[in-house]
Amino acid sequence: MTVSVATLGFPRIGLRRELKFALESYWAGKSSLAELQTAAAGLRALHWTRQKALGADILPSNDFSLYDHVLDTSALIGAVPTRYDWTGETVDTDTYFAMARGTQGAASSAGCGHMHDTTAQEMTKWFDTNYHFLVPELSAGQTFRIASTKIFDEFEEAKALGYMTRPVLLGPVSYLMLAKAKAVEPFALLPQLLEVYAEILARLAKLGAEWVQIDEPCLVLDLSETQRTAFARAYSALATRGPKLMLTTYFGGLDDNFDLVTDLPVHGLHLDLVRAPDQLELALEKLQPHVLLSLGVIDGRNIWRANLPDLYWRLKEIAAKRDLVLAPSCSLLHVPVDLALETSLDPEIAQWLSFAVQKIEELAALARALNEGEDASFAAFSASRIAAVARQTSPKIHDPAVAARLAALDDTAIHRPSPFATRRAAQQERLALPAYPTTTIGSFPQTPEVRKARAAFIKGEIDAAAYDQYLRVETRAAVKWQEEIGLDVLVHGEFERNDMVQYFGEQLSGFAFTRAGWVQSYGSRCVRPPILYGDVSRPKAMTVDWWRFAQDQTELPVKGMLTGPVTILNWSFVRDDQPREASCRQIALAIRDEVQDLEAAGAAIIQIDEAALREGLPLRRSAWQYYLDWAVECFRITASGVRDDTQIHTHMCYSEFNDIIRAIGAMDADVISIETARSQMELLDAFASYAYPNEVGPGVYDIHSPRIPATSEMTDLLTLAGKHLLPPQIWVNPDCGLKTRKWDEVRPALTAMVAAARTMRIRGAYDGQ
């Protein structure tokens, strides 16, 4: 029996983000399409060579993308919305990037007479990752046909280089489930879509593809009867002709969809055994012997090194009985490329890590041992075992003081001393704010100058004192300006922060940072998530000095500004040696300390942002309540250690609260600011029907757009908000932080916002008389 190694997909951005720079240079008009294509082909060739050299037997093709693989699928089947005016035989690069990024009249219309703006397709998170895909749009009268040759071209490109690849194709049912359908039932389109998929598969077979990796990650979700039927119909149509299909599932277990899947006539099945290890037994029991099993045994979503000897013992007997493919749990798209670039990481911590390159080496070592005996991977196994033991016992990870503090937490730690009504009275007395109080969400423009100063400081071109001085000038000016335009609750502006999670991670113990650990977020945008490796504590106050400096400039209240524990957790690579909630509670304790220090320094208002609370929801509904319970508890740990007259704010940038409104209520923040400007206050329905008692700042200024809203638009929105909330509950603020905006936009917009609040106050006074 043989064991082979597959990768399911390699990070496309490049070791040094070469794709990012090639794309941005092309978009800026600094390089030609031919140059972009050369760069892309170079990366693909390199990635195949590299994966092969590292020991992968089954190489993916079509895992590369100039922007996004779901967008590639839309192009492949010709699902191009009419607003892009596309008429060609195949989807050209301009149309492709227009779908990804939209077009702005002047920039895109070089050569053709008409000028108009076209909006991009909507973007949303790919399952529970931080990768964003472009949501397919389907409409009435939708037709499909092969409209891109990318998947065929890349297969042939690899073949010409001597590599027989296994093309990756997003499956038809997941495609329809991820799509947004207007005036059409998406599954009504299935028969038509299957015809095109059959054609694609036939063409791949003709080119010589023996296998195709067909991704159906939606098989790990809760499925309706219609969706289940669609899977059955799709695979009985597709699996009998053309190349063999490796049905690939990831990001969770099949659970109640297991029988559905074992009945599909596919030739291979990939299971995520990192998120759902128990599936292995079930698969061995239920799967026909001729179905090739692909086992996702190495974590494709996290950066930890595996324990190879453990895996070996788990797989040894199985490998003696049947052919196996070993693979990461999912595509390696979600981890950084190569640990070798991390020359400044603490070597002890680096020893515990594994990025895409190392993960393939781990798979290869495991396969070698299973094929040839344990001794064949002696060196790799010893190193793996040593690292695993070191990680289990390292004092860098285990801090008994943190464990003791958590164990000592009792119920009082998650309850404010008094209920909201009492707190509200105490806060009103202390703060004496007017009706419709105005504030902002925290950040002010991160101008090129601010970023330049930070870069110069990091490079050592200016010293800490000079950088600090620069930040003080900016902060002082921002505070003075807020005072001038008449805002009621001020912020310091967050000029000193690179990123709302990184800034805190860098000051907490238990976090490490990479130099080049980039992961694609969307298109050319990458993030470098912090690595949470050990017990978390806060050696010293993190934000108090900047808060105090800002507060010293003014008599008006300045908000203390913190990132909440759930958001820090959800935007980091986190420990796999304890449950997520355990790590989150530790972060919560550290942030609680900061809240208390801010209070002691005199802050009357403290905001704890939970921008990523909703996006942490598990994929299965049955797991939601458990998650929400601990997420809320963690927030309450941070927020509950303060006096009644200290006002706790939170901020969330979503427009979807129906599912989580009870959790929002349970957080019991005195004030919550949310994103509403674009949804015409509709999301306040959830707050109204729940009879949310605390105060709410529904965003009245859409900060995602450079547009400057008029005062009347904002009073209209506030009037609408008054239909869902009581006027005394309402705060006036933008949708989110202003760091991505320019001062020229922010100045008039906030001035108009203050005017809107004043108008509302006058109207309120008339109404009351």
Ligand code: GLN
């Ligand atoms: N305080 C942060 C800011 O204003 C909040 C950002 C966010 O919610 N994404 O930038």
Ligand code: ZN
């Ligand atoms: Zn926000």
